[in-house]
Amino acid sequence: MSIKFRLTVLNFFEFFVFGAWLISLGGYLGGQLQFSGAQIGKIFMTLGIASIVMPAIVGIIADKYINAQKLFGMLHILGAGFLYYLSQVNDYDTFFWIMLGYLMLYMPTIGLANAVSYSILDDNKYDVIKVFPPIRVWGTIGFIVAMWAVDFLEWTQSPYQFYFAAGFSLILGIYSFTLPNVPLSISENKSFTERLGLDAFALFKDYKMAVFFIFSMLLGVVLQISNAWASEFLRSFTESFPDSFAVKRSNILISLSQISETVFILTIPFFLKRFGIKTVMLLSMFAWALRFALFGIGNPEGIGLGFLILSMVIYGMAFDFFNISGSLYVETETSNKYRSSAQGLFILLTNGVGALIGGYTSGLIVDYYTNDGFRDWTTIWLVFAGYALILAILFWLIFKYKHNPDTIKNVTH
Structure with missing residues (x-):
């Protein structure tokens, strides 16, 4: 083998x-x-x-x-x-x-x-x-x-x-x-704070990087929303559409999101070189807003199923254009001194702090729009979409970035 x-x-x-x-x-x-x-x-x-x-x-x-x-x-x-x-x-x-x-x-x-x-x-x-x-x-x-x-x-x-x-x-x-x-390391002596990426907090002295990291954390919230509530949302149609594909094969429907992810990752080099990180991250935020909005108007029948399928396809852009492109931006914008720590900080803020906030707050929102066991999914998803849209607008206004295509020469994943 x-x-x-x-x-x-x-x-x-x-x-x-x-x-x-x-x-x-x-x-x-x-x-x-x-x-x-x-x-x-x-x-x-x-x-x-x-x-x-x-x-x-x-x-x-x-x-x-x-x-x-x-x-x-x-x-x-x-x-x-x-x-x-x-x-x-x-x-x-x-x-x-x-x-x-x-x-x-x-x-x-x-x-x-x-x-x-x-x-x-x-x-x-x-x-x-x-x-x-x-x-x-x-x-x-x-x-x-x-x-x-x-x-x-x-x-x-x-x-x-x-x-x-x-x-x-x-x-x-x-x-x-x-x-x-795999041999043990005999030369690398990073401190615990360096391994957590905490020494990269020095990058917050740079306005552009500080804004990027803060919005990375806030955008990390939306991925947890998607993980936590997509299957529960589709399950809610069990009584009204018991024989529908979306209910009986909910995992297969949702898996279109992961399939889309493998396709969109191939487009990242083009979009990053052509438009830069600000535009790419804005596309991600708008894609998240559109994904959630399509959930809000979708259902397992007719055009509603089309909305759900389109929402799954859009996930690839929403996920890759933030997670993968964001990591590549950190790689190109930080010095060798902080590069590894900055990647650790990016993961800590998105998969750690962002996911924690997303799990907790989304649960409260779902409960707020639940009455007598009935969840108002249209409103819930539109609230989530509104959050992503507000993030996009604020990011567009606050993040100052001038794109230079030459800074991204070899993009790998």
């Missing part, structure tokens, strides 16, 4: 485990467990909490104490136990803490999967920049395949989705011990 194939398997199942439950979770919590909007939002907060500190802690352990591929395996094996237990939990308090415990284990493995892949490819004399992207795209494919599998098995409203994820997490954990050894 070639090294590239073995790493492709690693990346495929890394995100397969995630896709097996993440997108269907909101609908499961609202439907099967009957949790309130605030409770669902708080459970999705755990993604943000786990993303703030754990990747840095695990990174230090992988550098200094335990080989990365072994630590990756341990975390997935332990995570399988949490997922197994999660499938048997019905009360909110226990579910919250077990989910938090699981994500404390899982979220750092995303970075570890990259680190393991980079190290092994480098040791085998491969050009990492050229070889890794085709390997990593199989992670997105794995995420989509898992969503489809759970949908076809009709487990979106069943705890079996967690058993399913637990089984593959266990297999992945064991598999990782068969990978070539």
